[in-house]
Amino acid sequence: MSPAVANGRPTVLLVEDEPAQREILAYNLEAGGINVVQAGDGEEALMLVAEGMPDLILLDWMLPNVSGIEVCRQIKSRTATRAVPIIMLSARTEEVDMVRGLDTGADDYMTKPYSLAELMARVQAQLRRSRPAAVGSRLEYEDIVLDGETHRVTRGGTAIKLGPTEFRLLSTFMEKPGRVLSREQLLDRVWGRDIHVDSRTVDVHVGRLRKALGQGGEGDPIRTVRGAGYALG
Known part of the structure; x- marks a missing residue:
């Protein structure tokens, strides 16, 4: 299924083969400000991950x-x-099953039936670790401060005016300082895969972000990696 437009919000890949259960989970996630990509089986889930990385995966154990x-x-x-x-979701309640799930690499494990409120709390906790700006956290890199809740950016204590796209671009960079992000990855994170935007658009917005961050004469914090993309620092 086609992924939702990102709009700076975190994206969760929901992998559940029971349509009714998947619909309830998707509704609650979207109501919580999260984009939801849905898969009904394991093969589709792996294909969607290969197409573009989600910020978190809710994964049912028993899949076709x-x-x-x-x-x-x-x-x-x-x-x-x-x-x-x-986050692994399973009807298997035995401790040995939970251990197996965690040993396989799952970051969390919830047994069915579970509380939706608790599941949402665990989703938000994982997202705070993987995409802090998307859930309203404060990010700092050298003299740059980004407040995800108020959508304000300062550099050296001076307010920086950014458009919505440049704000999302900066937050993406600040979530993973030093990591090289390709134009395709930035398009996925900032614009969303449902939006047909030329990759050169990334270059234009990176240029605008650089100009805004350097308006006080400070150095350019964004590094261009030839043939690969961009990185912060």
């Missing part, structure tokens, strides 16, 4: 074709995707 455990194992065994947090 490829089990949740195997999906988790494959995602966590790959360098490009191992950092994506996974």
Whole structure:
């Protein structure tokens, strides 16, 4: 299924083969300000992860074709995707099953039936670790401060005026300082995969962000990596 437009919000890949359960979870996640991408089996989940990394995966253990455990194992065994947090959902309540799920790489494990309120709290906790700006946290890099709740940015104590796209771009960089992000990854994170935007648009907005951050004469904190993309620092 096609992923939702990002709009700076975190994206959760929901992998659940029961349509009714998937619909309830998707509704609650979206009501909580989260974009939801849905998969009904393990093969589809792996395909969607390959197309673009979500910020978190809610993964049912019992899935057709490829089990949740195997999906988790494959995602966590790959360098490009191992950092994506996974919350495993399972009707298996035995301690040995929970240990197996966590040993496979799951970051959290919830048994069915579970409290939706508790699940949402755990989702938000994982997102605070993986995408802090998307859930209203304060980010700092050298003399740059980004407040995700008030949508304000300062550099050296001076307010920086940014448009919505430049704000999302900066927050994406500040969540992973030093990490090189390709134009395609930035398009996915900042614009969303449903939006058809030329990759050169990224260059234009990076240029605007650089200009805004350097308006006080400070150095350019964004590094261009030829043939690869951009990085903060």
